[in-house]
Amino acid sequence: MTVLVLYNAPQSTCSQRVRFSLNAKGLSFEEVRLNLFEGDQLKPDYLALNPNGVVPTLVHDGNVVTDSSVILEYLDEVFPDRAPMTPADPVSRARMRAMMRYTDEVPAAAIRIPSYNLAFLPHFQSMTEEEFRALADSKPLRREFLLSMGRTGFPKEQMDEAMGRLERAVVRMDGWLRDGGGPWLMGESLSLADVMLMPVIVRMDDIGLHRMWAERPAVAGWLEKIRAHPAFRPTFYFGSLLTEKYPHLRERRG
Numbered sequence: 217m218t219v220l221v222l223y224n225a226p227q228s229t230c231s232q233r234v235r236f237s238l239n240a241k242g243l244s245f246e247e248v249r250l251n252l253f254e255g256d257q258l259k260p261d262y263l264a265l266n267p268n269g270v271v272p273t274l275v276h277d278g279n280v281v282t283d284s285s286v287i288l289e290y291l292d293e294v295f296p297d298r299a300p301m302t303p304a305d306p307v308s309r310a311r312m313r314a315m316m317r318y319t320d321e322v323p324a325a326a327i328r329i330p331s332y333n334l335a336f337l338p339h340f341q342s343m344t345e346e347e348f349r350a351l352a353d354s355k356p357l358r359r360e361f362l363l364s365m366g367r368t369g370f371p372k373e374q375m376d377e378a379m380g381r382l383e384r385a386v387v388r389m390d391g392w393l394r395d396g397g398g399p400w401l402m403g404e405s406l407s408l409a410d411v412m413l414m415p416v417i418v419r420m421d422d423i424g425l426h427r428m429w430a431e432r433p434a435v436a437g438w439l440e441k442i443r444a445h446p447a448f449r450p451t452f453y454f455g456s457l458l459t460e461k462y463p464h465l466r467e468r469r470g
C-alpha cells in the first residue's frame with residue numbers, strides 16, 4: 217500500500233498547491249501540520265527531510281520529495297492515471313513548465329511581501345533585535361528575506377514593487393487565458409500551471425487585491441472555476457485563508 221505523508225502548513229501557498237494535487241487525484245495522505253511561527257520547519261528532524269527549512273515536503277513510501285513545483289510533477293508522474301495534469305506532447309509540456317517557472321519567479325515571490333507586511337509581521341514585532349537576528353540566521357533559505365523585512369516591515373518601495381509585479385503577472389495570466397481560449401491556462405484541460413498559480417490568486421483575492429482583475433473577466437472566470445473544482449474545498453479547509461486567521465484583513469476586501 218502506498219503511504220503519502222505531507223509536511224505542510226495550512227496557510228502556506230506552496231503547501232496549498234500540493235494539497236490541491238493530492239485531493240484532485242483522490243489520494244489519501246497523512247497531513248502533518250507545521251507551525252511556521254513556532255519554528256517547526258527549523259527543527260533538526262524536519263531539516264533532515266528538507267534542509268531548506270520550508271514547507272512543503274512529501275514523503276512517499278519513504279522517499280522524500282521537496283519543493284512544491286517538483287512535488288506536483290512527481291505526483292503527476294507517479295499517478296498519471298488519476299486526474300493527469302501534464303499535456304502529452306513535449307511542446308505543450310514545455311509551455312506549461314515555462315508558466316510554472318514564471319509563476320514561481322514573479323507572482324509567488326512577490327506575494328510574500330504583502331503577506332508578511334499585512335499579516336505575519338506582528339509575529340516578529342515582539343522579538344528583541346537579537347532574537348530576530350538569530351531567527352533570520354537560522355533560516356537556510358529566507359535569511360536575507362527576513363532581514364530586509366526587519367521588525368518594522370518592508371518599506372513602501374518594496375511593497376510598491378511587489379504590487380507592480382503582481383499586477384504584471386495578472387496581465388500575463390490574462391494573456392495566457394486568451395491565447396489558449398480558456399477556461400484553463402493551457403486551454404481546455406486543467407494543468408499543473410493552473411495549480412501553481414492558484415494559491416497566489418486566491419491569496420491576492422483574500423487580501424483585497426482582486427481589483428487587479430476587475431476589468432479582466434477571463435481571470436475572474438478562471439478563479440470562479442478553480443474554486444468550483446472538487447479539490448478546492450478540502451484544500452482550503454478552515455484556517456487556510458489569511459482572513460480566517462487575521463480577521464482585520466477582511467476590512468481590506470471592502
Ligand SMILES: N[C@@H](CCC(=O)N[C@@H](CS)C(=O)NCC(=O)O)C(=O)O
Binds near residue numbers: 229230270271272
Ligand atoms: N520553492 C519552495 C518554497 C517553499 C516556501 O517558501 N515555503 C514557505 C511557505 S509558502 C515556508 O515554509 N516558509 C517558512 C519560513 O520562511 O521559515 C517550494 O515551492 O516548495
